[in-house]
Amino acid sequence: MSDDLPEQFDLVVIGTGFTESCIAAAASRVGKTVLHLDSNEYYGDVWSSFSMDALCARLDQQPEAHSTLRNASYTWHTTEQEPETGEPTWTKDSVLAKSRRFSLDLCPRILYAAGELVQLLIKSNICRYAEFRAVDHVCMRHNGEIVSVPCSRSDVFNTKTLTIVEKRLLMKFLTACNDYGEDKSNEDSLEFRGRTFQEYLQAQRVTEKIASCVMQAIAMCGPTTSFEEGMQRTQRFLGSLGRYGNTPFLFPMYGCGELPQCFCRLCAVYGGIYCLKRAVDDIALDSTTNDFLLSSAGKTLRAKHVVSAPGYPPVSKGIELKPHISRGLFISSSPLGNEELNKGGGGVNLLRLLDADAAREAFLIQLSHYTGACPEGLYIFHLTTPALSEDPAADLALFTSQLFDHSNAQIIFSSYFTIAAQSNKSAAAEHIYYTDPPTYELDYDAAIANARHIFGQLFADADFLPRAPDPEEIVVDGEDPSALNEHSLPEDLRAQLQDMQQATQEMDIQD
């Protein structure tokens, strides 16, 4: 098959992770010839979603020095015997029998409904390839309990946890944050410039409960977050409210692994060529033309530019990787939190966890079968925290104990792994551009910024993912572009038109 490949490309992208796919799509969209390679047999690299079998296989795979996924382990917690009576419980076999019903993310994310990625998807028209579910609840821990944070106006109205005066104060505070910045000279901004957001919050005479709602779940900040940063985060949250569903967040149906593929699809629509299970053996620079010479499967390809994800040999040789994210992935037969948070089988819940002095944080994404990411009756808990060590389980121990110690969650499967990142970003050798591996963030802002930056370096004057036309906007060769397409009319109107042609002959109708 390799013989069918063209030999010359404007851009070769190695790795089909989110950032790489974004760059490939952007280049292809503006008319560049793109070859997109991945040595894996699946799309998405460490941004991918796996079936149950595939995840275990992936975690079993021996990591190499340059692998971005490492320190992987997993455990089944099911007993092999069937219980004598009662409801049938899940066993390893019964879970594995539904392996293909799972979409298990290595890097799960939650999207702000008006955030960078959603805007990019809409702007580029890639959104037609994706489907989302609105996040059902944004939660926080309060006195050891998981409680829903009132996000929208109707949440605030319905919540039983706030008194009416507290409700007023919360709404007032949020409105003030939302309006902040419209008038730069307003008193607060002058008074609190250079101070922390927490100080500002304390000065607003809000109660302790409201303060924790805001700090933990809405602004998602810590005691040292600056006033400006906290305001910005609060606005980001509020700006995404009221778009879809009750919370400001979205989760991609069938897992986050779908997203890189959406970009790949656009790339392919504009002529990008895809080869999975294809590794690059060697890269050299042709000093006369300044082209890259890539040897892959016995064939030499020429490329003006090369973009690669870290973790792909041979480009990654010599790059030093260190732990960046510690991940825990759990499958349970019961959800976390009370019935109210999991009405009708639950949906997607987001919970930000903090240690005692709010110095460390983690976020938990709980998924039910409504996301298409697991079978009915099971729940996925994705736990993510910035890595401290090569031991993801130890990094997460504090948070898992917060979650599971006093809960009735029936964990069936647990796994831990580390996502590593380059320790030194300037290692862009020989003009090959390296994308960043997944960073610790809720949405995709950093990844998009990274893709935009690299794209800007490659094609300085080109537009980054302009809107792709819909099929009906495309003109077929030789067609009069301003001609009225009869087929674009509704069926009955078309029939009517034919009748009319007769009728106009009989009657004198003036236009």
Place this chain on the structure above:
Amino acid sequence: MHGRVKVRTTEEERERKKKEQALKVRAYRAAMGRIQKKREAGELDSEMLTLTVQILQRNPDVSTLWNIRRECVLEKLSKLKEEVEDEEEKPAQEEPVGDKPPVKEDKAHSIFTCELDLTEQCLMVNPKSYSAWHHRCWTLEQDPRADWQRELQLCNKYLKYDERNFHTWDYRRYVTAKAAVPAAQELDFCTEKIKVNFSNYSSWHHRSLLLPELYPNEQRDRPMSEEKLQQELEMVLTAAFTDPNDSSAWFYQRWLLGSGAQLDRAPRVAAFRLESQGAVLALDRPYPDLKQLKTELTGGEQKVELQSWLPVDSSGTSWKCQQSLDYQRNTIYSLKLCDQEVNLSPLPGPEDGAFYFAPPHAAASCSKELLAELQTQLQSCLDLLEFEPDSKWTLLTSALLMRAIEVSANHEKSLAHLAKLEKVDALREGYYKDLAARWTLEYELAKWPQAAGFPRNFTLAEDVLLASLPYGQYFVIADELNLSIKLREQLGDSVPITFADLKVKGDF
């Protein structure tokens, strides 16, 4: 540019749209022309139905076409009836007896179903089309097999798309009445909708119709039973505090705190004065012609029907009766108006006569629980006013709550709130002034029976500032009004007419 995507330019697209538009206009005119011709010719046939569909699907607001469709439907139905009658006239032995399905009903039903489907499609185009909603009601009225449960589901669906569409709420009330949906079930539905979005006049209104029916108030001085009222007050204040700028909740709360006055109830006697030459009667609300209501005066063995009432003022709140009566001292008189019967007191002083007086809005009694709830709410409002001293709705609501708790003790405080409101909400200054005048008069009239010279004299202290003088009809039993010169000037011609004025005119 082989193999490259070419997209229409905006210029080309505009050109194309223009052509499409022109074509649509021609199609519309052609169809309308055809419809008119057919109608003139009386051709109310299937083609007519097809032609109207084409236009209505795009613009459901052409009411003429709906009228034509109704004619077509009626025509079809009458034809159907004729057919059946023809068949019945045929000899019976041709058809097997008994098992024949009711073909006529089926056919008729399918005509109605077709109309219902069309209105449903049209309502998707314009969910606020009066004509389409009306046509749907008309169709269902015609159809003896109308499926009201289906209609209820339709309401649910439409209210899910837009929970504030008052057309759907209106239609829902029509459907629930037909389907005999229990009011309790409707209330639950309404509560759900409010939970989703309380900024919804329609659903608050829906509640206000359901609650008095479900939880009636025995004394009829509050909109509903006190227990339920307490819950409603709690709920609506929560909404109001969540978003004080949304007026719907505040309006509903105002209704809750009101007396639940039923507009359809008969007017009541506010004041009455009787002398041997005649009588005057003030009503608590206007009534167009008092002669139509039966007024009966009883004194000892004597029973007189008072007739020939003439209006004293233009609003129909005070009336006079120039019927001479044989007034007897030391007799207890009572007056009966509709189902209300009141006892008269003898007039103090040398002259003969009797009177009755009931100040407006006598405070409704209040159970301990309700009082506690009102006090909690007032406290919440006052707490909030500390944070937001200029919050308009909070100022007004706290004044209303104070008055609901205890009118006279809180009189000054509630007026202070109105004075503040005149400043913070200057656009409605006149409204607050009027409200202040009403509250002041209610307060003064409540005090009047204890005043010296009652009921002959009414004195309003110089320092009582008023923008107007509401409740003027109550003074018809007085002889003298001591009002400040300034107020008299302000009132001009609208100084209330007194009993003495009528005497001077020679009425009595």
